[in-house]
Amino acid sequence: MLSRLQAYGDRLRSSLFFVPMLCVLAGIVVGEAMLYVDALVEGIDPRLTATVDSARTVLTTVAGATLTFAGIAFSVSLLLISLASSQFSPRVVHGMFRDPFNKRVMGLVIGTFTYCLVVLRAVRSSLEETGDAVVPSVSILLAVVLGIASILAIVAFINHAAHSMDVSKILHRVTEEALSQARAAWPDPEPESDPPVGTDEDTTLPVGAAAVRFDGYGWVQNVDYEQLLAALPSGTTARLETFAGQYAIQHTPLCHLFPPAPDPEAVATAVRAAVLVGETRTLQQDVAYGVRQLSDVALKAMSPGINDPTTAHDAISHLGTVLSDLLRRRPPARRLAGADGQVLLVPEATTHDQLVGLAFDEVRIASADQPTVLIYLLDVLHQVEQSLTDLVRPGAVASLRRQASMIREINEQADVLEPDRQRVRAAFARRYPD
Known part of the structure; x- marks a missing residue:
């Protein structure tokens, strides 16, 4: 509620x-x-x-x-x-x-x-x-x-x-909203441990699990996990098939229940009431949406009609700020327990690797023939990695370095002048000498 x-x-x-x-x-x-x-x-x-x-x-x-x-x-x-x-x-x-x-x-x-x-x-x-x-x-x-x-x-x-x-004010506002939501939705990190993203946790259900389906369509804006757990019968395990920020299509599975509920209609109604679906995507519980907004500004700046690498640089820098904060935090738990033996599995939770990809994949592809923007990307990736040196984050660091390697590869394949290609090579070598 x-x-x-x-x-x-x-x-x-x-x-x-x-x-x-x-x-x-x-x-x-x-x-x-x-x-x-x-x-x-x-x-x-x-x-x-x-x-x-x-x-x-x-x-x-x-x-x-x-x-x-x-x-x-x-x-x-x-x-x-x-x-x-x-x-x-x-x-x-x-x-x-x-x-x-x-x-x-x-x-x-x-x-x-x-x-x-x-x-x-x-x-x-x-x-x-x-x-x-x-x-x-x-x-x-x-x-x-x-x-x-x-x-x-x-x-x-x-x-x-x-x-x-002023584009700087717009980017600052989006960054502030994204950071505020990150602090509310993701807890502070454990001091000396890599955040448990739950990739190895078993979230499968036995054969025969019953599906609760969406009865409408729109953006999933909020999932009330406590209300959802309370809606489950005692001893029921539910696997959530959606998350805040996903678009819900009518009649697609919202979650699966095992064992099937004795009163499936009543349980389905209560489960749907715990998931708020609306017309627009919002920052409520959706830490990725702030990243999406900043990435979109960078993409728009590099479009042929705008062609503004400086604005792209500003947006990429703000992306680094948001991403650094998120990578220092633990994603929410993928397994929640209720008071009467209910269990809720959340396999679709956003991971650090997904956030890094969302922030830089499309920007990297769009800037393939813009060496200056590629250098901006390398610089921000390196700064984000440096911001994690006081924590143990091997998964996040690996994702960042993978992006840097793909930038180097896309530079080698881009149709640009050799001096420009050399600039990107030199920038990569300075930041990643090993």
Whole structure:
């Protein structure tokens, strides 16, 4: 249940609707509260009072201006999302939706608009129904303050928006999110041992295991292992056939159970409830997604339409940062036990070797005819290996060296000038003299 709540919380953080909606409600509440305060306040400084006409003019002006500001904010946000998607990668867009500053600015201007509407309806002249003029001076003063704050917020928003398209800031944000998820999903390493990736552990089930199948399709966003174990009958062993970050196809196996459950439909429903499937891939439990995003930025930078090796270098450097942190951590256990003898096998867990391949395989192939990028790759691979020297990581080091060897081989086969080929050879020899 906690994992599902965290997933819903992640959706709310990615929503452009939630914070502005709260600010609209806040505008209504504050407006009503200020009208109540105005009814209690007497003897206001004449400099702060207003006539009915001036009050309506001020409120109408502030409301109209803030609504225009809101339109500008939404337009700029959509423009930035479009540019980031085309220039860097569609997968970095998800993180831009999570930018709290943008949502707060939108919330402020929309909340101010709502507040002005609430106060405006309370302004009445002596010629109207009640016969008494109502001019909530304190409420109008707050509307002016909120209007000025909205102007400053829009200026700050434009400044923030301009700087947010800096590729270094985008890569830094993706890296921070990936590192944060790595710390949450993978525990800290044991001091002097290679992380147990479970490659030799038997995860097979006897013949006759019953399959629980997906009843829908989409990206697996979260697996609540505790809830899944609790859904199994006592003494049941389940082998999970999916993982966070995999695309689920309808009617494909979600897991296999042995022995088969006495009430298969009820157990299947409970098991499916422990696996959250959604429309988009997210960083929830998916440590590989941050690596995928950075790798995509590097690939996009090397595409013929962009051809920006410097951006590729930046992305590869950030890849090294994320990969170094992940290789220092232990992947989650592949065998989990429940309180009543239930056992959950997780053979599809992400391994260190898979992460290294995901980070560098496609980038290496795409940069075959770009010696400068190949040298960047060798440099980052060497730095990541050096970051592991204080730990025993033979599996991770072997994967990194395998990548370096493939870079050397692809350089030998590439259609480049001999001086460029020699540059890559020399770079490899400096970093891997043995």
